[in-house]
Amino acid sequence: MSVKLALFAALGLFGSGFIFVWIKDLVQGEESSRFKIPSLSETAIGFVTDFFDTLGIGSYATTTALFKLARIVPDENIPGTLNVGHTIPTFAEALIFIAIVSVGAKTLVLMIAASVLGAWLGSGIVSSLPRRKIQIGMGIALFVAAGIFLASNLGLFPAGGTLEDLSGISLFLAVFGNFILGALMSLGIGLYAPCMILVSLLGMNPKAAFPIMMGSCAFLMPVAAARFIKERKYAKAPALGLTLGGTPAVLIAAYLVKSLPLNTLRWLVIAVVCYTAVAMLRSAQRAQ
DSSP, X not given: OOHHHHXXXXXXXXXXXXXXXXXXXXXXXXXXXXXXXXXXXXXXXXXXXXXXXXXXXXXXXXXXXXXXXXXXXXXXXXXXXXXXXXXXXXXXXXXXXXXXXXXXXXXXXXXXXXXXXXXXXXXXXXXXXXXXXXXXXXXXXXXXXXXXXXXXXXXXXXXXXSBSOOOHHHHHHHHHHHHHHHHHHTTTOOSHHHHXXXXXXXXXXXXXXXXXXXXXXXXXXXXXXXXHHHXXXXXXXXXXXXXXXXXXXXXXXXXXXOOOOHHHHHHHHHHHHHHHHHHHHHHHHHTO
């Protein structure tokens, strides 16, 4: 069996396990009797954020901003809602990009495994944090995301090289870096842009970042999401809205869209994310 086929089989197992755990919580959870069908706005947020996620912009910062601005999800439940709701759309992304983009099997598998371990440890910490600490952490995370978008627009990202596989110290740095990024995912710091920077700094072809970052998220997100589901630290209807809107958006973006003015879009995202970061930190200050 090839590495890609093995990854597809593993994705199927992870996906099936996640869906089982999530459906069980939706049907049998303590709040199941009060569960509401996702609203049109919650589903639309999933469509928009996962559409641009497929193009490499990421979905965590944009979803956080929209949730905060529209007051859809309590601040302390945003990290869990992101991880649960965006999991299935990310599976679709991973299947597509692992299939069509060439990358070394060793590098791909080890970086994915490291991100999963990081997510498991990180989600266990975040799911037990009080509201104010989560607000502070997410406020900082949003400023980090805005900084990454700004660097991208100003052309400060490394250009990258032509490598499709890594070895030696470069491989170690890639694996360790993805472990840290996996842990930070639990707090709402998206993995996509930082992962692209990481592989580019190590001389890899930036296109190779797509199967790595999407494969990493597809494996780590159900691991993190399961912890949030267990702790009941997510909003059910908004999470389901992200999934219902985001999954078809991934397919549309991957197969129909060839080019978009992403630089212009990133400037808009920078403004919205910075505003949301300030609002999150002000909420934390008022909670003192």
